[in-house]
Amino acid sequence: MTATHKALEQVDSNINDSLERLFAFLRIPSISTQAAHAQDCRAAADWLVKELHALGFEASSRETPGHPIVVGHRAGPQDAPHVLFYGHYDVQPVDPLNLWQTPPFEPCLMEGPDGAQEIRARGAADDKGQVMTFLEACRALIDANGALPVGVTMVIEGEEESGGTNLLPFLKANAGELKADVALICDTGMLDAKTPAITTMLRGMVGEEVIVTAADRDLHSGMFGNAARNPIQVLCDILSDLRDGATGRVTLSGFYDGVPELPDDVRRLWRDIGPSDEAGLGSVGLRWPAGEVGYTALEQTWCRPSCEINGISGGYEEPGFKTVLPAKASAKVSFRLVGTQEPETIRAAFREHVRLRLPKDCSVEFIAHGGSPASVVPSDMPQLEKALEALSEEWNTQAAVIGCGGSIPVVGEVKEALGLDTLLIGFGLDDDRIHSPNEKYSLTSFHKGTRSWVRVLTALAR
Known part of the structure; x- marks a missing residue:
């Protein structure tokens, strides 16, 4: 059995433990934009440091003028590539509270309209669930094989939802420590529930x-x-x-x-892979595109x-x-x-x-x-093809290259401060209700997202 398949079996056999760790993370009300939750943001950072230590990372919570930034390092094999993973532990406010069907910081599994299981909580998709797919993939690789296939540095901030003003100065001040070959960000989504994607265009x-x-x-x-x-x-x-x-x-x-x-x-x-205008707008009760003719x-x-x-x-x-x-x-x-x-x-x-x-x-x-400014992933980026192949293998369908209407300023900041191009690989879905009441993250997204990172990290090592 290959090292990859050993790690994949580890992901499958430990999914319940992985969910327990995610739920513990989701219970921390780390709302960065509200001063009353400053200590909760610090608690979330400390929780991550503890988890990274348990995985054999050299990790610490770094002070900033705002909320702490968590940094973790674990070396890979000699001459292996090194990746920088970015995520954020802070979440949006929960108002209006009366629209939540379950308490926002009491995570639970619920059955969705299609019968699939959903993880329901504030931060489930944005971004704690996405961060934990990567951490749990690292855990499975380490538990199964005793090592990671690549070197990994993690930077997990606590102010993405409140402007992120302290991240760029931090990256610049610590550029030497944060050197890597490529950046990985898991704050995006799939083309649809069955088709993984890498976002190569951000506005x-x-x-x-x-x-x-x-x-x-x-x-x-x-x-x-x-x-x-x-x-x-x-x-x-x-x-x-x-x-x-x-x-x-x-x-x-x-x-x-x-x-x-x-x-x-x-x-x-x-036009082949995307929804029609009527289908795309129909999910929000509209039919006809506005904007440019x-x-x-x-x-x-x-x-x-x-x-x-x-x-x-x-x-x-x-x-x-x-x-x-x-x-x-x-x-x-x-x-x-x-x-x-x-x-x-x-x-x-x-x-x-x-x-x-x-x-x-x-x-x-x-x-x-x-x-x-806008961000574009170079089409000839060597890691792009490796990651697409790994995603396609896990999901048993051709991974898509897509754009995103939103903005993720950290992509430009990583490029400016560290000179790194970024692979945007996320497992969110359009109906995850991020920033809204009843935020959720598909259990399939969490499980197969973790398996996907196992395959991607292994592919990047080749």
Whole structure:
């Protein structure tokens, strides 16, 4: 029996123990964005250090200006490649609590609508369940064979859900210690429940908050309506100009500079493996794609840039009715970036767009909410083909190469600080309800995800 199959048998025979460890991790309410849970974040970091020590890793919890970052090292065979695995132990807040069918920090197994078993808890999919697939794969390889096939360094942070501002400085400060041949991130998903995938395209993001002020106080709309500027109307007019109504294209000056067109062969592949517009949007009660004319819904989320209004407020927003002319109105706007679009260039173009349309008697304030460029995995990356073969073997189907509409800034940060390309291999599903009540992680994702990492780490050693 090969070393790989010994480890796979170890995964299968110890799945219940693996679940117990995952459940212990999930019980820690490590909500990084809420100060009341700072000690819980520290407890999650300490729990990971203890687990890594048990696996023979040299591990420690490193202090940062925010929550600790866990670092662990275990050497592989001489001349074997070395991988850097990234994950995060912090989770999203649980509000609204009344929508949870089970307590968010009391993990349990439940039967899903399709009869399959689901792990239900906050953090089950994002990202504790995904992190534990990798840890349990390492455990199986070590228990079965006494060693890992490659050297492994783990960096598991506690602020991904609250901005992650301390990660990049930490990576840069410890670049020598964190040297590796490739980075691995398990914070993504599969194409579908039966098809594993490696994400090779991630969109970047720019977040902006804009506040328009007119009068020096709220006004009576009967006394001042028509005569005084209404900041809500001003802001609505400005925001409506962000897209061309006929084509759906974003109108910012130079917005599409650096945006590549999708190659025809990739477009054909995506249309073969991906859902139709109706099927993809049907899961959320919609049918017709918005945005740019001439692109499918999948193409628009995987490889096209976007502009979205994420929130708008002003005036009276409580129950009942009040005829007020507000002094201020605000909106939160995000841009998803592709290709070589530069975040600060897009931010500057947005601010110029607003200023050019601002009428007399109004002032504007901007608040930046982060920015990161898009990330693309090189198609000729040697580890990519090895990982695809390993995933295909485990799932008994051809692994897919996909894009992702979201943004994972750590991919760019790892490249900037450490010079590493990243393989994004995750086992989440579209219906895992991450960031929402009743978050879940498929038991199959957890089990076969662990088996997949056994195969991937072994393949990377070759």
